[in-house]
Amino acid sequence: MIKAFGSSWLAASSLAALAAGAAVPVSHPVFPAAPMTAAQRTEARAAAAAVLAMTPAEIDRWIVLKSSFDMVACPHCEWPGGRRDRKDYWRWSPDRPDELHCTHCGITYPDPRYPLSAVQETVDPTGQVQRFPYYPGKDGYRYYLEGRLDNLRKQHLEGQALRLARLYAATGEASCARQAAVLLERFARAYPHYNPQISRCPGSPRLLEMPILQPAEDGLVTVPPFGKGSPGRDDGAYYPYWSNRRGDGWNGWFYSEMPIGLAYAFDAIAASPELDRLSADLGRDVRAAIRGFLRDTANYARSYPPYAGNMDPSLIQGFAVIGRVIGEPELVHDALRRLQLILDLRFYPDGNWEEGAPSYHAQTVAGLRAAVQGPLKGYSDPPGYVGRDDGRHLETLDIGKDLPWLGETARALEAMTLPNGAHVGSHDTWSPTTNGRALPRPPAAPMPSHLHWGMGHAILGTGQQDTGTQVHLHFSGGYGHQHADTLNLILFAKGQELVADLGYTHTVLAPYVRGSLAHNLVVVDEADQRTGGTAPPADGRLVASARLGRAVQFVEAGGEGAYPDRTRLYRRAVALIAGPDGQDYVLDVFRVLGGRRHDWVLHGSADVDMSLHSTRPSRPHPASLLPPGTTFTLWPNEYGQNRQGKANLSYGLFRNLARGTADDTVAVTMTTGDGIGVATTLLGLNGAAVFTGELPSMRRACEDSSRVLDYWRPTVMVRRDGDDLQSVFTAVHQPIDAATRRLAVERLAAASDDALAVAIRVEGDGFTDIHLCGAGQTTRWHLPALALEAVGRYAFVRLVDDRLEAMGLADGAALTCRGQALDVRPGQVVEVQSTRADEQQPERWALVVRERLAPRPADLEERVVVRFADGMTYGLHLAAIVDEGEGSALHLRHRPGFTIDPDGTTRMTHHPRRTTPTRPECTLPGGGVWERQPEDTPRTPANRNL
Ligand SMILES: [Zn+2]
Ligand SMILES: [Zn+2]
Known part of the structure; x- marks a missing residue:
């Protein structure tokens, strides 16, 4: 139940003098x-x-x-x-x-x-x-x-x-x-x-x-x-x-x-x-x-x-x-009932609209606001009137003052906005460009980060909005107006959306725009992802989220429900790294197990023209990427089907294709005329081919179907074929302008017990970063050259002038480099016994567990990951751990989003309101961070010492 409801404006009345329907x-x-x-x-x-x-x-x-x-x-x-x-x-x-x-x-x-x-x-x-x-x-x-x-x-x-x-x-x-x-x-x-x-x-x-x-x-x-x-x-x-x-x-x-x-x-x-x-x-x-x-x-x-x-x-x-x-008072009561239904049922607990499309979020919230502040405001029923469906008497309505939830939803929408003022283009969301409007220059304000923990969309940002970098990892479910876009990546940097999600269209390209190939992800077997369903949930899920000091923000999400019949593992780990002097970059590791064809795709800007340059020798690829015998024709209208027989028709849209091998590192840049863009280095993969080409960028056709093939954007696609494929696509994306010095990226030889582990070195101007990224929290590493040992999902080491500058570990157990051991807090998995979710008492919001955990304040941006019995997750923002009775309470910075019955039945309090039969488990990820402190800067609790 939402906070506003149940109090003043829907007070039950004992008066029943006036029947509904009587002329008033x-x-x-x-x-x-x-x-x-x-x-x-x-x-x-x-x-x-x-x-x-x-x-x-x-x-x-x-x-x-x-x-x-x-x-x-x-x-x-x-x-x-x-x-x-x-x-x-x-x-x-x-x-x-x-x-x-x-x-x-x-x-x-x-x-x-x-x-x-x-x-x-x-x-x-x-x-x-x-x-x-x-x-x-x-x-x-x-x-x-x-x-x-x-x-x-x-x-x-x-x-x-x-x-x-x-x-x-x-x-x-x-x-x-x-x-x-x-x-x-x-x-x-x-x-x-x-x-x-x-x-x-x-x-x-x-x-x-x-x-x-x-x-x-x-x-x-x-x-x-x-x-x-x-x-x-x-x-x-x-x-x-x-x-x-x-x-x-x-x-x-x-x-x-x-x-x-x-x-x-x-x-x-x-x-x-x-x-x-x-x-x-x-x-x-x-x-x-x-x-x-x-x-x-x-x-x-x-x-x-x-x-x-x-x-x-x-x-x-x-x-x-x-x-x-x-x-006709009954119509006013009808209006209120519908308002209550929407507020109670249609928003995720983080305030996002169920459809995961900011355009529809904005439309809904603006419409509700207009009703609450307009025709509903000040309404009173005639004396003695009670509603025929709700049995209530209404007196001087002023819902707005009782409705903090509406404000919360508006703030969630604000956090789904890019620095240039455009809504994040997820699902059916309009771009200003599509609507023929110019994009303003972002302000010189701090670049936000935000985890939309209910919906499933992580935003990592660093620097200033006009010059810095923001990367998005999307993993929501599909509840209307969705795209087949689980684990889609968006990159906003240097003031522009450089790697874009196209957004909404009603043109003949809509079947392509909604499909997986139009997104920045791995397409498996040329199939569009599954976007709905509960067995298993099509919703993506949070695997881990951590901030490792000033330099690193890390997030990993899973989307196995997008390809349940084709993949056993479908995961993307993304880290945003802040380098000295704005040398930002994104580490991007995409793991897929299962399927016979993996197409890792990355598209450029949809707002401006870009050109693509690749270091790999490649030759023109004259053949269509459609199966032999399939010819491409544009869809008749926006309702067309992307799948035609065995073919994914979107593959027929490629033009100017070239093909090369990707056994060794591939470096690709996509730049605008001003030299702004993204330099992507993709580590070589055995037997992989790289395709470069162009696909429609849609937005600048401004909804005119006769112009949709006038605008294109560069695309790079790395393809692997084989039986029961195991792929780890490892890329570094560096935002660049004409003056940017390129990072040097190379794979490191590391011993590991994890076949899906990857170790890389990134060298910039005055710093060297080591990234170890494994498939799980128990992955073990050994790098003799650096005397580096680690156990964990993700480890980071920065060297400056060959001196240890920073170390960080996310969801892991140990990290040692050159004889220095990181102070690691061990991870823990506990069962959630109950929650405190009373909307009237936000200061008490918490998870209650049976274990006695060490009481402490939370680290910066610390998240605990609640995993429900059906595999859905919430990444909850921890405030502190305190003793409570025999066990502990995990105090939260927002509502938990679920309650637990005495028999363990677990109920989400908000959309999608799933119920699961057993108590969820909660992971407190192990990890730690150390940063060399400037002599004059005091230490923060998050930056613990070696
Ligand atoms: Zn999309
Ligand atoms: Zn005409």
């Missing part, structure tokens, strides 16, 4: 309009002049009593060229209301080449036969150009109705109220003639001849139970998932059914005598008609089970506004 008198305006200045009034009058001059006959022609369409393609645009893209290329102006202009190809309709020579006849819900002329496309597509115009005129007048109503509220001018009332009455009269329609479908928009769901006696449609039916599918709801009646909105779905602007317009003029006059003129109750119209739209939305998804904030706002304006 409303005092208008419910939402008083902001006052206008004289200048604003003058401007608004000028903007409203045209609509004020419209005659009733003109208004009737502009608001037709039948369906109209928002999403209609242009018949003149050649494919691929936006015709079937989900992008609106149309331009229309009220000055030329019967013309439609395609900004993509430049044609203006009507055009004699495209006569609306065919007619679709459809029976509307009132029983009337409606005619919809269209131009018949060769492939059967119906170009409803007239229906598109009808919709544009209607939508324009919807905006004008609100303009007039606000002008009336500011000036009291009766003509404004009158014309707004005429428009609203016409909208209300048209609505019963609208068929449910589907516009998001392979062909042209479709009208459905189906009866309208009738409300119960109290005037409301009953909401189906939560959890019945899944978003995107037609189960569990009366109408198809992708449908609405008003014909508006980009997806044409029920989320855009409620006309919130018209509800505000009605609210502003509802008390005006002009409504009485219009009612008298027409001989019917215009207020009742408008209220009925608004109620009908809300009922359409209520006919779906609550999905609690990223679009639900629009429903919450719609129900709140319409409920208050028409005097």
Whole structure:
């Protein structure tokens, strides 16, 4: 349960005098309009002049009593060229209301080449036969150009109705109220003639001849139970998932059914005598008609089970506004219930939105905020009213003040932002570049690091945001809008996203962009990763995380659930190393066991052009990387399948391929025209081939499918083939500019009992680093040349002027170099007995264990790794270990994210709310760090001495 809920604003009431559904008198305006200045009034009058001059006959022609369409393609645009893209290329102006202009190809309709020579006849819900002329496309597509115009005129007048109503509220001018009332009455009269329609479908928009769901006696449609039916599918709801009646909105779905602007317009003029006059003129109750119209739209939305998804904030706002304006308190209660569902169920315990896509996170949080601070704020039920579903009475709502969780989610989103202000491009997330916006220069502020421990995304940063380095390792699960991107790497350095995750697109490249090859990871057997499921969890998991003093941040994650049938081990260890004078670099070790083909891929920038240079002799590779007999064709639309038979079609996108061997070290640079980029050194692998080439960089096509093959980025791919492969891909990525001196990277001969262990030396200007990276915490090392012995997952040694400068060990037991032994705290694995997870007592958040551990404060950024019975993990930020009873409590800097029943059943308190049958275990990684201290710098607790 989230902290905010359960207290003031949902207090149960014993009063039950007023039944739900009874008409409630409303005092208008419910939402008083902001006052206008004289200048604003003058401007608004000028903007409203045209609509004020419209005659009733003109208004009737502009608001037709039948369906109209928002999403209609242009018949003149050649494919691929936006015709079937989900992008609106149309331009229309009220000055030329019967013309439609395609900004993509430049044609203006009507055009004699495209006569609306065919007619679709459809029976509307009132029983009337409606005619919809269209131009018949060769492939059967119906170009409803007239229906598109009808919709544009209607939508324009919807905006004008609100303009007039606000002008009336500011000036009291009766003509404004009158014309707004005429428009609203016409909208209300048209609505019963609208068929449910589907516009998001392979062909042209479709009208459905189906009866309208009738409300119960109290005037409301009953909401189906939560959890019945899944978003995107037609189960569990009366109408198809992708449908609405008003014909508006980009997806044409029920989320855009409620006309919130018209509800505000009605609210502003509802008390005006002009409504009485219009009612008298027409001989019917215009207020009742408008209220009925608004109620009908809300009922359409209520006919779906609550999905609690990223679009639900629009429903919450719609129900709140319409409920208050028409005097239907149950709709406000409905809004609150949906708000609670989202907050309780749809965020990871670290505050991230379940979909792992910052764009949807931002959309959801902004929508919830707007509802909480807007139409829900200050709401009170009528005296004695109790909600029919929740049995509650609401009094002067002020949810915002009780909702720290909303602030937490906003901070999590902020921590999923790159230094250039773009959201981290994970999953379906828009890049500013894709949206045609320039990227600002990052500020000269410290580069952040952040472990999104609930979702699964590690960010390691060093230096300043404009000049330093940040590397990302992604390992979230897939819960909507996901990409096949487990263990994807992003590198931001020198002010740019140099190794990028492409993000979101609706173009024909979407099947590629979502697939594994478009990411910086190892593709196994040319298959896209599995992105969902619980047996085993498709979610990645944290293996280890440590900060080793000033120089090193280390993280390792596993993603075996991404290829459960192909791999036994699928792991990536990433360390960000801060060298002297900004000589930063990234150590990147990717281990894969199993499968017959391993493709390690690394892509350059998606924002600017880059060129690639490789030290390996290579020759052009004329053949396609698709299997023989498979020819590549672009997908028809964003819903295409990447897999075609045995082929992963994305491999057909490569161009300018060259091929060489990778038995020995391969050094590749990818640089922009300014010489900024990344120099990657990949240690040689037996029998490996290296491919260089280009793949589409997508973003700069700005969502135009006809331009997606105009922009490319360099790609390097190291391939190994064989039976039951065992690969360790070891790379060093160095951010460079024109002046950067390159690091020297070489493999070290080290004796180890671990076949997957790797030892390397990195030499920079004035320093030498040794990295030992093994597959587990018990890996043993022996390097006679340096008199170096180690046991552990990762060990680091820095020499300056041949003198020991720093040593660090992550998740290990021992490290000795040149006779000096690191003071290592041994690791421990303990069972978690219980947690303290009370949201009301964050200062007590802790894990409780039976063992008596040595009490101590935590090291800098110290993480303990909780492993649940199903293999899922949380990397929890330790604050301190204290004695508690016979055992110990591990105090945390944030909520634990789970609780344990007395019988051991373990329950995640947040998304994805898994339950596991036995107590989880908690690893306190062994390790230590030593750094030579400058004489004048005091020691910190994290930097213990030799
Ligand atoms: Zn066109
Ligand atoms: Zn992606």
